[in-house]
Amino acid sequence: MGDQGHDHTHGHDHTHGHDRADGHGPRAQAAGTGRRALLGAAAGGMLFLAAAPGTARAATTATAAAGGSRALAAGGASRTSLITRGTTLVHADLHNHTAMSDGDGDPALAFASMRGAGLDVAALTDHSGVFTIGGLSSSEWRRTAQLADAADVPGVYTAIRGFEWTHALLGHANVWFSDSYVDMSLAPGMRAFFDWLDDKDAVAGFNHPGREVLRFDEFSHHAAAHDRMVSLEMFNRTDDYLFEGWSSGRSSPLVACLNAGWRTGLTGVTDEHGTDWGYPEGKGRSGLWVTENTRAGVLEAMRARRFFATRVSGLRLDATAAGVRMGGQLPLTSGDVRFRVDLDRGAEWAGRPLDIQVLRPGTAAPEVVDVVTTTAGRITEFTVPLDTADGNWVVLRVSDPARANGSPGPAGHVCNDWGVAYSSPWWLQG
Incomplete structure (x- = not known):
């Protein structure tokens, strides 16, 4: 199995500060009638048993929290990684709506609400139209930029303008950092959307993958958009999308997307349509590892796929494989790969039993080649043999084995427990 030695990192857990509004801060109020009804009107396996847990031995050591770093919420973790240097964790929600499309809230209140809730990075991504109904107008697109510019505080809080390209059958895709937007009048299908995206200095992602029946033409790969499609939503609202559509005979969206050749990172989002931007616990959000909390820093982290998906506020997850951070390419085609995982949510979760599941390509569902038992608030190290003959990607899923997945996959699949991140x-390579 290769190197099974134990590296020891010692320290003291002393998470400081609570800068999240705890539910008593100003909340956004609805202003105007949302267009959700119009949007809605327009919208119209294989059984797998995991390898036996314990084939990789975990070495766990207590974490050391960095003094003076901020916590998102009571129980939130430090923003400083214990296994890498040069970046800081920021908590982000990159998918939100207002009354400018099918949401219910005043867009003028959204960015302040998300900052008040303790988020470091936030985006407004109203729909660009469904058959040109219920989406952004040109004036609303300009207004989104004005609101983001007014809220943006470089180094402190990053506010981003985006939009959600919307097709009732193919699916929805968020676009960030674009100077223009497109709807179905100019991009009626996936190829047209990817062609439009190709010459933009922007990044995009696949939203709630598998919810719409055609699933982005079954994630058909387009080389022109390969570098710009940076994300796949694994948590949307309170849902885990690993097995979305499984009960209807569909394959895992994660497997379908990555097996098709896309190199997307994985995100969580609230997809907020109400007036409580940033506050609800249990909805998806993302952690980005940035060199600076600015638009340039966020864009760089997104392009590097240096981020993780979760639906737990205040969570810190950093991980390396063979010394390479998540989102990167491993310098080998086969061999034993050493993983290091920094997983923490502060004192509230200290010692909480969790599993780390090693996901590899499968035909219809991911193959779980190892399950490493750990606890929150510790560095976990383990070694797993990988080979490109079995597929070229690997993902770590953190789960709570005591809770059930509300959207389970094949009977007996290890990932039928509750996904944390x-x-x-x-x-x-290869």
């Missing part, structure tokens, strides 16, 4: 993938 997903790392972005690593890719092997």
